[in-house]
Each structure stands twice: as C-alpha cells, then as structure tokens.
Amino acid sequence: MRVPLSWLAELVDLAPGARGVDVAASLVGVGLEEEALHGSDLTGPLVVGRVLTIEEAVQKNGKTIRYCTVDVGEHGQRVTDGIPQEIVCGATNFVVGDLVVVVLPGAVLPGGFAISARKTYGRVSNGMICAEDELGLGEDHSGIIVLTDYLGAERAAALQPGEDAIALLGLDDEVLEVNVTPDRGYCFSMRGIAREYWHSQGSPAGTFRDPALVSQVPHDTTTGYAVHLTDGAPIEGADGCDRYVARIVRGVDPSAPSPDWMAARLTQAGMRPISLAVDVTNYVMLLVGQPLHAFDLQTLSGSIVVRRAKDGERLTTLDDVERALSVEDLLITDGGQEPLAIAGVMGGATSEVTAATTDILIEAAHFDPVTVARSSRRHRLTTEASKRFERGVDPKVTAAAAQLAVDLLVAHGGGVADDGGTDVDLTQGRTAYQLDPDLPARLVGVPYSRERVATILRDLGCGVDDRGDTLSVTPPSWRPDLVDGPDYAEEVARIDGYERIPSVLPTPTAGRGLTHSQLVRRIVANTLVGRGCTEVLTYPFVAADFGDTLGLPADDPRRSAIRLANPLSDEAPLLRTSVIDSLVDALRRNVSRGQRDLALFELGSVTRPLPGSAHTAPVPGVHERPDAETIASIDAAVPPQPRHLGIVLAGESERSGWWGKGRPADWADAVDLVRAVAASLSLTVSVEPDQHAPWHPGRCARLSLADGTLLGYAGELHPAVLKRLGLPQRTCAAEVSVDALAAASENPAKQGAFSTRPVALTDVALTVAESVAAGEVERTLRAAAGEHLEWVTLFDVYRGEQVGVDQKSLAFRMAFRAPDRTLRTDEVSGYRDLAVAAAAARFGAVQR
Amino acid sequence: MATMSAPNSSYDPVEVAALQPEALAAAVDAAQAAFAAAADLDALKAARLTHLDRGAVATARREIGALPPSAKAEAGKRVGAAMDAVRTAYEAREGQLQQQAAERILVEERVDVTVPTGRRPVGARHPVELTQERLMDIFVAQGWEVAEGPEVESEWMNFDALNLGKDHPARQMQDTFFVDPPDGGLVLRTQTSPIQIRTMLTRTPPIYVVAPGKVFRTDDLDATHTPVFHQIELLAVDKGLTMAHLRGSIDHFVRAMFGDVRTRVRASYFPFTEPSMETDFECFACLGAEAAVRGECRTCGGSGWIELGGSGMVNRKVFTACGIDPDVYTGFAFGFGIERALQLRNGVGDMRDIVEGDVRFSGQFGMAV
Numbered sequence A: 001m002r003v004p005l006s007w008l009a010e011l012v013d014l015a016p017g018a019r020g021v022d023v024a025a026s027l028v029g030v031g032l033e034e035e036a037l038h039g040s041d042l043t044g045p046l047v048v049g050r051v052l053t054i055e056e057a058v059q060k061n062g063k064t065i066r067y068c069t070v071d072v073g074e075h076g077q078r079v080t081d082g083i084p085q086e087i088v089c090g091a092t093n094f095v096v097g098d099l100v101v102v103v104l105p106g107a108v109l110p111g112g113f114a115i116s117a118r119k120t121y122g123r124v125s126n127g128m129i130c131a132e133d134e135l136g137l138g139e140d141h142s143g144i145i146v147l148t149d150y151l152g153a154e155r156a157a158a159l160q161p162g163e164d165a166i167a168l169l170g171l172d173d174e175v176l177e178v179n180v181t182p183d184r185g186y187c188f189s190m191r192g193i194a195r196e197y198w199h200s201q202g203s204p205a206g207t208f209r210d211p212a213l214v215s216q217v218p219h220d221t222t223t224g225y226a227v228h229l230t231d232g233a234p235i236e237g238a239d240g241c242d243r244y245v246a247r248i249v250r251g252v253d254p255s256a257p258s259p260d261w262m263a264a265r266l267t268q269a270g271m272r273p274i275s276l277a278v279d280v281t282n283y284v285m286l287l288v289g290q291p292l293h294a295f296d297l298q299t300l301s302g303s304i305v306v307r308r309a310k311d312g313e314r315l316t317t318l319d320d321v322e323r324a325l326s327v328e329d330l331l332i333t334d335g336g337q338e339p340l341a342i343a344g345v346m347g348g349a350t351s352e353v354t355a356a357t358t359d360i361l362i363e364a365a366h367f368d369p370v371t372v373a374r375s376s377r378r379h380r381l382t383t384e385a386s387k388r389f390e391r392g393v394d395p396k397v398t399a400a401a402a403q404l405a406v407d408l409l410v411a412h413g414g415g416v417a418d419d420g421g422t423d424v425d426l427t428q429g430r431t432a433y434q435l436d437p438d439l440p441a442r443l444v445g446v447p448y449s450r451e452r453v454a455t456i457l458r459d460l461g462c463g464v465d466d467r468g469d470t471l472s473v474t475p476p477s478w479r480p481d482l483v484d485g486p487d488y489a490e491e492v493a494r495i496d497g498y499e500r501i502p503s504v505l506p507t508p509t510a511g512r513g514l515t516h517s518q519l520v521r522r523i524v525a526n527t528l529v530g531r532g533c534t535e536v537l538t539y540p541f542v543a544a545d546f547g548d549t550l551g552l553p554a555d556d557p558r559r560s561a562i563r564l565a566n567p568l569s570d571e572a573p574l575l576r577t578s579v580i581d582s583l584v585d586a587l588r589r590n591v592s593r594g595q596r597d598l599a600l601f602e603l604g605s606v607t608r609p610l611p612g613s614a615h616t617a618p619v620p621g622v623h624e625r626p627d628a629e630t631i632a633s634i635d636a637a638v639p640p641q642p643r644h645l646g647i648v649l650a651g652e653s654e655r656s657g658w659w660g661k662g663r664p665a666d667w668a669d670a671v672d673l674v675r676a677v678a679a680s681l682s683l684t685v686s687v688e689p690d691q692h693a694p695w696h697p698g699r700c701a702r703l704s705l706a707d708g709t710l711l712g713y714a715g716e717l718h719p720a721v722l723k724r725l726g727l728p729q730r731t732c733a734a735e736v737s738v739d740a741l742a743a744a745s746e747n748p749a750k751q752g753a754f755s756t757r758p759v760a761l762t763d764v765a766l767t768v769a770e771s772v773a774a775g776e777v778e779r780t781l782r783a784a785a786g787e788h789l790e791w792v793t794l795f796d797v798y799r800g801e802q803v804g805v806d807q808k809s810l811a812f813r814m815a816f817r818a819p820d821r822t823l824r825t826d827e828v829s830g831y832r833d834l835a836v837a838a839a840a841a842r843f844g845a846v847q848r
Numbered sequence B: 001m002a003t004m005s006a007p008n009s010s011y012d013p014v015e016v017a018a019l020q021p022e023a024l025a026a027a028v029d030a031a032q033a034a035f036a037a038a039a040d041l042d043a044l045k046a047a048r049l050t051h052l053d054r055g056a057v058a059t060a061r062r063e064i065g066a067l068p069p070s071a072k073a074e075a076g077k078r079v080g081a082a083m084d085a086v087r088t089a090y091e092a093r094e095g096q097l098q099q100q101a102a103e104r105i106l107v108e109e110r111v112d113v114t115v116p117t118g119r120r121p122v123g124a125r126h127p128v129e130l131t132q133e134r135l136m137d138i139f140v141a142q143g144w145e146v147a148e149g150p151e152v153e154s155e156w157m158n159f160d161a162l163n164l165g166k167d168h169p170a171r172q173m174q175d176t177f178f179v180d181p182p183d184g185g186l187v188l189r190t191q192t193s194p195i196q197i198r199t200m201l202t203r204t205p206p207i208y209v210v211a212p213g214k215v216f217r218t219d220d221l222d223a224t225h226t227p228v229f230h231q232i233e234l235l236a237v238d239k240g241l242t243m244a245h246l247r248g249s250i251d252h253f254v255r256a257m258f259g260d261v262r263t264r265v266r267a268s269y270f271p272f273t274e275p276s277m278e279t280d281f282e283c284f285a286c287l288g289a290e291a292a293v294r295g296e297c298r299t300c301g302g303s304g305w306i307e308l309g310g311s312g313m314v315n316r317k318v319f320t321a322c323g324i325d326p327d328v329y330t331g332f333a334f335g336f337g338i339e340r341a342l343q344l345r346n347g348v349g350d351m352r353d354i355v356e357g358d359v360r361f362s363g364q365f366g367m368a369v
C-alpha cells in the first residue's frame, strides 16, 4: 500500500515536523513494515518536454538508440540560440510530438543518481527522458513515460513544455510504501493506515478524522435500482454477498476530467488516472478500502441479481479475456441472466463505463472473502478489488463509500444523484468475546493491567464492557481478524509496544542430545571428508527418462518415481529414487568447469513410492486432532523417503605430481570409501560381485552387512551410462543406505579382547581359475584357519605364463596369534595347511 | 716387522732407542699431527694404522718385553702414557669427523619443502550442512532436541494443521510444488513447520525441539532465490511459556551466531502463530562504525539492522489440530533460513554458488563455517 504523506496528514495529525522516515518508523512500531520511501530524494529540474525530432540508429551491440531533440521550454540550455535540447534515449515507445518527462543536468534522481550532460553512444546527452521506475513511480521500465497515456489525453492537452513535472507527478510529496500482512485488510486504505498511525501516537483524542463518517447517505434505500441477492450455494455456509448498495448518478459529463489533485493522488498510489468515473471508484477505494464498481446504467435492462454462476456460463472481463465460469463463481447479473461481473474480482466488458456513458450505477458491496479468493485464484486474476475482499472489507463502510463516490461524481462530472438508493443489508453484527483480562499478560510476558487492556481495546475501536470478571469485547467492523483471545493479546502487545517484551531464556527439560541417526550422518560425512571427498547438495529433480539414461531394467522399482504436478521444468518432473540420479549433475558441472579429479558425495533422502500405492493423503479437518486411523492413513500416503549416501569419483584418487604418476580413481576406491564409512561406525562390509544398473556389470560390488542386510552398491559405472550422461569414462560411484548403517550401529560397539603375544605371519600363494572370486577364497581361508587366525589379506595377484591360461595366483598373508602364548612354527604351518586344504577342496586351488 | 720379539731375547740397543722419552714424544706429536690432518674418516682410518695400530709407539710397547725387568715398569709407564695420548687424539678426531659426516648427510639430504605436497586430495563439508549443525548445536547445548520429518509431505501437515486453510491468503503466498495428481494431498514441504505438527502429534509436552531441513518453493534459481533451500525452526510447548521466552531464545540464538548484538521486535502476522513477531538484529558487520560507514554497509543495506525472521506464540488452532489443550499449554515457534545465515555470516553473495555443487565453493570452507 502506497501512502502519500500529504494525504495521510489530511486524515490524522502527524507528529510535529514528522517526515517520511519518521512516519515509517511509527508505522513499523505498530507492525506495518516499510517497503520503500519514495520522493524524498528527488531534486529537479524535472520538466515536461515535447519530442521534436527523432533520429534512430542501431548500435554495434544491437541496441536501438534514439538521438532526439526535445522542447523543454525556457530550461533549454541553448534556448537563446534557438537550439533545442539534445537528448539520447534508449527507449522507442514514443513518437515526434509526444509529451514526455525530462530530467535535466543538475537534477538528482532517487537513489542519488546525479544527472549531468554526458557523452553516450557517440553524442552528448543533455539530460534524460524518464521511465516510471527511474522516478520511483512504479516498477515499469518497458519504456519512457508518455504523458498522454500516463495522465490521460485530457490533462496532457493542458501541459506546456518546460512546465515543472515534480508537482505534476506528485513527486513533491513523500510516498511511503508499507507491506500489509494478510490479517490487516483494513490497512489497504488510507483510512486504516491513518488509524494505525494514530495508534502509534497513543491514539490522542480528536486527531484522527475518519473519512467514512459520511452523514449524507439517502434515507430512502428502498426505491433505488432493484437488487436481489440469491446465493443458492454458499461456500462453507457464508453467503457470497451479504450487503449490496446501489446508487445512481445521471447526466454525468463523460468528457469531464478528474481533478488534478485526484489524478495526482492516484498516480502517487501507483494507479493510472483513466476517466472520471473510474478514477472516482479507485480514489474512494484507496480512501476507505471499499472496492466499487461503476456500471453504465444504459447497458442494464433488468434488476441486479447476485447469484452463483451456472455450468457453461462465460464472461468476457474488462481485460478482454473470455472466461469459462465455475459454479463457485459469484456473479453480478443483469436480471439474473447475462453476467455483468465476477463479484469482487473484475467487471465484464458489456457494462463497462465508456467515453459515452452519462448515467452511472455505483455498486458498493460486501462479498465473502473465500468466494472472492477462490474466484481470483481460479481465474488467475488478482485485482485491487480481490486483494481487499479476500482479506476482508469493513461491512459497515459500504454505504459511506457509495456516498463518497456519488458526491465526487456530482462535484466533478456535473451529474445529479437519484434521491433514493438501494441498500440490501444482510450483515450480522459481531458478537462479544469474553476476554480473560490476564490473558495478554500470560501470553506476552508483560504485566498489563486490566485497565490498560480495556483502554487499548477501546482505542482500537472495540466495544468493551468491563463490568464482569471477564472483559466483554466487541470488535470493530473493520477487524474481522479479531476472534480469539490471542488476537486481542497481540493487539494489546502491539499498541503497548513490542519493545517492552523482556528477554527471558526458557528452561527446557533435560534433552538427550542428537539421536543416533543424526550422529551417524555427521560421522559418515566427516569420514568421507577425511578421505578427501567433497560434500555437495543437489536438487532432487530428475528427468522423466532417467531410468533409461541409467539403463535400469524395465521392472526396476527405482523406475517408479513420484511425479510433480507443477515441476519447475518439464525436463525434470520426477523426484530422484537414488542420490546418484542427481549427484551426477554436480559431477558433470564440475567437469565442465575444468575440474578433473573429483570425489563428491551427498547425504540426502530419496523418494521410493510403494508399488501399487496411490499415495493419496486424506485432508481431515483441524477442529480436533485427527483420529489414529486418519493419521495412519496420512502417514501411509507419504511415500517412504530413506536416507542414502551417494558417492561419485572421477579422475585421479591419488594425484600425479613432481613425485610421479598418480593413480586413477577406480572401482576399488568406491568400495573402499564405503568400507571406511562402515568402519567409522564399527561395522564390517561384505562384498560380492553383482550386476546392478547403472554399474559396469563386471565391476559392481554388492555391499552388505554381517547379518546379510543389503547396504548398497559400489564400483565403476557402466560405460554406456557414462556416455549418455556425458561423464568421463571410468567414473565410479557408490550408493548405500544410511538408514541401514544407522540401524546396524545403534547398539554401542563392544570391545573384543586382543592378544599382546608375538604375531606369526605366513604367506600362501594359491592358483585358482580366473572365475574364482578372491573374496570367496579369502572367506574360505578365514573359515578354515582356526581360532588363532587374526587376519588374512590378499597382497598380490599374479597372472602369466607361470600359472597358465585362465588361471591366476592369489597371494595371501595370514597372521596368527594366540591369546595366552607364543605359537610354535609347526602349529602355524598346521593352521595354514588346513586353510589351504579347504581352498583346494572348494576351488581346486593349488599352492604354488 | 717380520719377526715377533720374544721375551728374554738379546737386548737391541737400537730398539731400545725407541723407548727413549724424546722418541716417544716425537711419535706422539707425529700421531696427533697425522690425526688432525685426516680430512675424513677414511684418512683417519689410514692414519690410525700408521700411528696407533702400528708405528713408533706400538713398536715401543713391544720393545718393553725385551727390557730387563728392572727397567720394564718405568718404560711401561712411559709407553702407556704415550699410547693414551695417541688414542685420545684419535678418538677425539674420530668423534669430530663422525659429527661432521652426520652433519654433511643432513645437509646432503636437504629437500625443497616448498614443492607441492598434495598427493592426497583434501575434502570439505557443504557449508549449508555445517551451518545447520552449528545452529542445532546451539540449541542442543541448552537441552533442546532435534526433530525431523519427510520432504514429500501431506498437505494436512504442511498447511491445514498449521491454520493455513485452502482459502487462506497466506497459502497463496507460497509457491508450492504439488505431487501429481495435484489433488492427492501431497506436496514438497514449503517450510519446516510440518515437523512441528508431527512432533506435537507424537510427543507430549513439555516439548523443546529444533527442526532443520530442506524445503521447496517454485522459485527459479537466480542470485537470490533457489527452489530448494533449508530452514531451521524452533518449537517449544510447555506450561507458562510467554513471548518473553520466545524473545530470550531468539536473543540467545542471535548472540551465538552473530556476536553481541541487540535485537528489536515488532508485530507481524503468520497463520500458525498468534501473537506473531518479527525480529531484527543489529548489523554485526558495521556495528560501532561511523555513520558514514554504516550507511554504505552491504550486509544490512545501510539501515544498521538485519531482518531475522518470523516467530510467535503457537496458534490455539494449531494446538487443537494436534490434540494439545491450548488452555493448559502455551508455546512458541521461530523459523530461520540456513542459506540466509550462511550468506550473512560468511559473505556468500550468490545463491547459485550454494546449490551448484562446485567443489571450489565447499572447498573454501573445509569443515568450518
């Protein structure tokens, strides 16, 4: 809401000497946040100019630049030589003869932008032709201001080149822009802002002048234009329209312009002056917050009937869009037949006030916020009217607003108002709320007295009866948001001052620290960082064909992904089912930016819809806690979102350098990182070969825990997948379940005893067929070597002539140790021979 | 010398001359000079052969046996002293030369320590995660616990239970990702507040939880917006909690994150809280600077204050929807953007750096924010 200070001062006494910043600070104090302050930082000369010549040239950069001469009256720097002002302009939305706004050298525009004659695009520009945003009049920068459009032809016709444009555009006044929260609909009016400013000053008697206090409303409200409110389908029990005032003014001069002061105020408020009838409705809306609509009376044939739309009805609205109406839309209709307007949102084209309109019917109505909100949303049409109705318009201001409009039309358009009017009023009075006078203190933590509470609420316009134990509080008509005790508590705190709220640290019950799962995630991340990996966070959105890209089998459950109804991009409408689905994007981006050696990881959730589940959640009411069954069905509808760890590796895992050649990251690094993560949680990983997309079928390790729980997979990615993803060949990856890691490490790690006796090492080389997995041989050795085996590890693999074709030699080192004594050499040999025999029996292994 | 001398052999006057004090002194001098002249351990070894293992003193010692018994003692003493002098000189020189050799090895083994050493890559956490952990820890240290919830969330938890009915204007302000079909009641959570609801449905008061997490809005990525970002939220439900406790918690949080700065509060509006509050804190970047410097401050835009975030007392309707008696308990909630904290504390200017996963971004932080 834009608030011209001069207008505000008419409605409320400003503090002596108060400027825009002071008013802004006062309003912030009562909860109206300052968005911007305009006009305080502009100095002229800013004048009306007439474009005399235009010479257009396309520049090297492709931009079209106009070299203009402009008549700026006596301000022309070479006017005595008869040479008009030369100005270079980047906009092209004007023609020779147009009246424009020119800022001349020596002026300062908002933001401290000082204007001087300067060379641009090869010529000196002696000033600038202004766009709206440059003057703080709005956001528009699509072109410069053409005054004929901006002020209307009527008013523009009276302008002379050289005339001061600061006052003309209302820039001599400060305009404060405040943010209005959704609960304060009444602050979308000067009336509401003035009232709030008044409260910020302590609500001193007699200094607020309510513009809605109009005495001239007609006494006879039955002989006016016939109006019928017939809502056959109220939404949630609320009538779509509970008050409708219709007033008629006849014989208005359609060519009568709006008065300058009104046009200036509309401009300051960010609205364009259009015609007297439209300007008057907008002006009154800004003043008292009541949206009005002006109908051309001659286009109406029957009575005004307010009803819900019928299936299939259509209406072309003022913005020239033909709209299919919904049965929930509330309509203003001509005699119940032809739709004239979508109530509270936008009027139709057929009954629009035109340049020929002389008889005007003014509508001031009160529409249901929900009805208007839904229509506005349904038709994607947010208007000044819908914005106000959605947030609640004062149902008692209706007649006054109509009267203000009638008076202005008569005063400036020369019309005559009909004696009678129509006021169909079905509004209900507000019921009193019984407020515990201690509640504000209990909620806010400031000891407000009963008297203080009552005084503040009275100042706010509430009726307060304090004869009982409780305060019986009737809220003012413009405050539909005041319903419950805390609403009143907030009002008391707000008016008394939030700054008086003390700062007291609460004393929580003793907490148990992070959960195991939360700790595990930190340990996993920190372990990987210690191993040289970099954590990234990627968007979980993936392409519709991600399953094909990754080469997932047709029936792979990872293909069934949750789809977004309104994705940011149609390229990525699904939610990832694995972390590496999106982690590869970060890898590709790094590669494209010239990084070569990369180890990235992400800890995040993936979404795994259950097969056959519709994943549709009930939306119960909120007037009580939903029953257990409903909560269970909500939980069941939310798809499982397990936490995963994804790792991708490319380039070298040990760097090349002056010390020699590095080592490329390979499948083993991927497996090893998972082992390291598991070890950091005191877990051991079993590895088996597997074929699992998107991994290379010959270089994929299935990783599981001792109890057989599947952790995930690691290895080199499939070359075809890498090609499709545009990633470096040999890129490796791992993806494991963090939830499984957390669950398996939940119980505290137990210390096993270890011996301090000397260790006995023995090596054994076994020749086996190429197809035999080393891990299997190792497991067999381990199982057969007896209880004193401490560890066994593969330290060499040999292939070559000495072992023959399709054979390999695996060299294992075994370490034996007894808990209580030094093992004898023959004992150790015996254990080793047992182990070798087992490997021979199982794999045909031959000791070399 | 080809022959060994034997006891009681005939006296040889020439050899006896070797036992003369002058001869012994000359032999000692010669040995000392030879050792001193040895430039390295090899030369010293050669000199040892000539002057210690063999040579005049060694010869003299052998000659003692040929002396008459009456002369043996005196000559033995003289030769022994000479031998000691030669050996001492040798050992001293040997020690010197060994020391020199050791030092030379250290010099020879010198390397250029300025060459690069990064054989193994260095990793880094993502600063959003680190900031999130730091924020959690501030509250965990006070006894709060960390609560979490799903990112694909039910509309009821994300909106309805938080007093954001279908027609609430505030619900329109949020640009929500809907799961297909759009009427299926599932969204990507637009805020961490549904965790509040889940917490209140599953725990009984007193509740003191901090809820961090990823949230989603349909904003296109640019320097100041991202469709996926992170929030952290406080929820306290207990008997007797007031806005003073809310303010106290916020003040503590601000001091822990941004240093010793003041806060200011004003009325605001959020559907899930009533009364609601907006908090600003003094700009830590330009605090105490001259007015002219403050006016140019980029962190606060010259106002001297930084907007922190919304908060308030839990709306009675929210309690009701969660089955908590609003006449018995009061509570407060407070939310804050993690990315915003990161931007403020660590001077991150462009949101795209936070989300693009460029290793150079995380790498600047290591494990610390």
Ligand SMILES: [Zn+2]
Pocket (backbone or CB within 6 Å): B283, B284, B285, B286, B287, B294, B297, B298, B299, B300, B301, B302, B303, B304, B305
């Ligand atoms: Zn600052």
